[in-house]
Amino acid sequence: MTKKILILAGDGIGPEIMQEAVKVLQFVNDQENLGLELEQALLGGCAIDATGGPLPEATLKLAKEADSILLAAVGGPKWEPLPIANRPEKGLLGIRSALELFANLRPAILYPQLASASSLKPELVAGLDILIVRELVGGMYFGKPRGIRTLENGEREGFNTLTYKESEIERIGRIGFEMARKRNKKLCSVDKANVLEATELWREIMTKLNKEYPDVQLSHMYVDNAAMQLIRAPKQFDVMVTENMFGDILSDAAAMLTGSIGMLPSASLDKTGKGMYEPCHGSAPDIAGKGVANPLATILSAAMMLRYSLNQGRVADRIEQAVSTVLDQGYRTGDIFTEGTQKVGTAQMGEAVLNALKAQK
Numbered sequence: 001m002t003k004k005i006l007i008l009a010g011d012g013i014g015p016e017i018m019q020e021a022v023k024v025l026q027f028v029n030d031q032e033n034l035g036l037e038l039e040q041a042l043l044g045g046c047a048i049d050a051t052g053g054p055l056p057e058a059t060l061k062l063a064k065e066a067d068s069i070l071l072a073a074v075g076g077p078k079w080e081p082l083p084i085a086n087r088p089e090k091g092l093l094g095i096r097s098a099l100e101l102f103a104n105l106r107p108a109i110l111y112p113q114l115a116s117a118s119s120l121k122p123e124l125v126a127g128l129d130i131l132i133v134r135e136l137v138g139g140m141y142f143g144k145p146r147g148i149r150t151l152e153n154g155e156r157e158g159f160n161t162l163t164y165k166e167s168e169i170e171r172i173g174r175i176g177f178e179m180a181r182k183r184n185k186k187l188c189s190v191d192k193a194n195v196l197e198a199t200e201l202w203r204e205i206m207t208k209l210n211k212e213y214p215d216v217q218l219s220h221m222y223v224d225n226a227a228m229q230l231i232r233a234p235k236q237f238d239v240m241v242t243e244n245m246f247g248d249i250l251s252d253a254a255a256m257l258t259g260s261i262g263m264l265p266s267a268s269l270d271k272t273g274k275g276m277y278e279p280c281h282g283s284a285p286d287i288a289g290k291g292v293a294n295p296l297a298t299i300l301s302a303a304m305m306l307r308y309s310l311n312q313g314r315v316a317d318r319i320e321q322a323v324s325t326v327l328d329q330g331y332r333t334g335d336i337f338t339e340g341t342q343k344v345g346t347a348q349m350g351e352a353v354l355n356a357l358k359a360q361k
Ligand code: IPM
Pocket: 075, 089, 092, 093, 248, 280, 282
């Protein structure tokens, strides 16, 4: 049976890193007869240039029809002068929202080979394996009313709204508990319940849900403390579940503990398990077009896609193993380079992963 995969290369370093991920996908597709059919579409800045909007109808249609989606990154300085409602990021948020991809899974795993690239002492991060479960289609990102208005005295005021319905909290809470159950059974729910009513409700619902998952040890933490604890003693965490904006911020911090945000994949899933997979990093316009970006997070996102949406866990293992092999071999892009390793560019890194895959059989 064929499976349709929509490829969204996006902007900045997107096309370069996606090229390597597509080579890897095509290789396993051929070798393992996966029946994947890859299609490409425009999202973000490239879509604005070509069609006038960040999420063209054609892209949304393909995204709805696809079995899963692989995205690199969107955005860049070229489109920053545009009003927020027309920016590349709106394309990404639009697709998340239109497909109801409410569950964003962001693992922060330290590859032992990269311990010295972490900003923390090796003993604090050795063996680090955290999963951040971020709510992705609610909260401040989507709450209404929003905008910039002019007050009676002529001064302008920007405003956004943080809202969460019980049902929205419950469905992401369940994902947190389910994930914890599959791992070390520890779930930390992050909120700001001492100040924000929306997250007071969040805490209440999480506590109630815990009754259905008595085997999972639930704790609550305020987001400021969670940020501090992530930097102080990150290994205390197993699964963290949190609202959209807190998750955006905490996942960047957690990523850095692992050496580089250039290593981390993510999955955004709907209630049926259909998903969009993307690296946690952005479009890195400063290094775009130079052939130096790290393609591993996108390659690992493809592996995650095979595991979670396409039921190909063994093939996902193969890709993850190949990534580990190239790190053992000492290949490093600039973001993970340390003394004594070999600095390579985007295409060489992709090639190294392909070679490692070929050597497996
Ligand atoms: C992320 C990104 C996006 C977000 C941006 C590009 C809209 O930072 O996926 O974490 O804020 O969700």
